[in-house]
Amino acid sequence: MIMKRAIKTAFTGLVLITFPLFLSGQSNAVKWYTIQEAEQLARKNPRPLVIDTYTNWCGWCKRLDQVTFSNPVVAEILNTKFYPVKFNAEGSEPVTFLGMKFINDGKAGNAHQLAIALLQGQLSFPNLVFFNEKLQLVTNVPGFRDAKMMEILLSFFAEKAYEKMSFQDFEKNFKGKIQ
Numbered sequence: 001m002i003m004k005r006a007i008k009t010a011f012t013g014l015v016l017i018t019f020p021l022f023l024s025g026q027s028n029a030v031k032w033y034t035i036q037e038a039e040q041l042a043r044k045n046p047r048p049l050v051i052d053t054y055t056n057w058c059g060w061c062k063r064l065d066q067v068t069f070s071n072p073v074v075a076e077i078l079n080t081k082f083y084p085v086k087f088n089a090e091g092s093e094p095v096t097f098l099g100m101k102f103i104n105d106g107k108a109g110n111a112h113q114l115a116i117a118l119l120q121g122q123l124s125f126p127n128l129v130f131f132n133e134k135l136q137l138v139t140n141v142p143g144f145r146d147a148k149m150m151e152i153l154l155s156f157f158a159e160k161a162y163e164k165m166s167f168q169d170f171e172k173n174f175k176g177k178i179q
Contacts, residue, residue, distance in 0.1 A: 028072040031079050035097050035114070038083035039135065046133035048157060050078065051085040053115055053140075058125040060144040071147035073177045074154065081158035089115035089125060098135060130157045138162065148178040 033041065038049050052069075054061035068074055078084040087095075090110040094103045102114035111123055118129045119140055130138040138157065145153055152174050156162060161170045 028070070028075045030069050030075045030084055032086045033083055035085050035087055035095055038085045039097060041083050042131075042133065042135055048082050048133050048138075049085060049129075049131040049135070050082045050154070050157070051087050051118060051129040051131070053087050053089050053118055053125065053127040053129055055088065055090050055110075055125050061126040064126050064144055068145060068147050068150045071150070071178065074147050074150050077151065077154045077158060081154065087114065087118070088112070089119075089123065089127075128153075132160075148176065151176045151178050 032052075035051065038051075041047070042049060052061075052064070054064075069078070089112055090104070091112050092104050094101060095112070095114050096102070097114060102112060102117065104110070104112040108116055115123065118137075119127055119142075122140075122142070124142045126144060127140050127142045129140040132138055139162075141153065152171050153167075155174065155176065156167055156170050
């Protein structure tokens with residue numbers, strides 16, 4: 001009887017501890033869109049796009065998912081300030097974006113035509129491609145960023161600070177949530 005009560009108490013405690021963690025993990029996830037979904041959403045309710053251009057073999061791309069995009073502050077910025085897109089730069093499916101159809105025809109190795117266009121021929125991964133709310137290409141930013149640096153980078157583009165100042169000036173004065 002004492003053993004049953006101890007097990008029941010331990011189980012209840014475990015559920016009470018892990019259930020909030022489960023729920024918080026759900027709410028901190030980035031809601032990724034396809035590029036077509038993001039374009040449609042941006043046309044209805046204008047917001048910038050950020051496209052995470054990745055490959056399946058890229059270790060830094062995987063680390064970006066595990067370490068950076070899983071951060072609740074980064075996820076919140078992506079979900080509320082952008083339409084975040086995941087795009088496999090070596091995917092095989094045809095994609096229509098901004099009225100143009102892109103395919104992976106094998107002429108550039110494994111690279112999809114859209115990846116070549118987004119990255120302006122400079123294929124390096126991971127690579128974030130930023131579009132403004134009018135669906136105009138702003139720039140692309142190659143390389144891995146930890147959560148703290150990603151908060152700064154995303155805020156720079158979400159606040160349109162790039163129109164007024166350099167990233168270095170923005171970074172100097174930035175007060176983020178991630179310490």
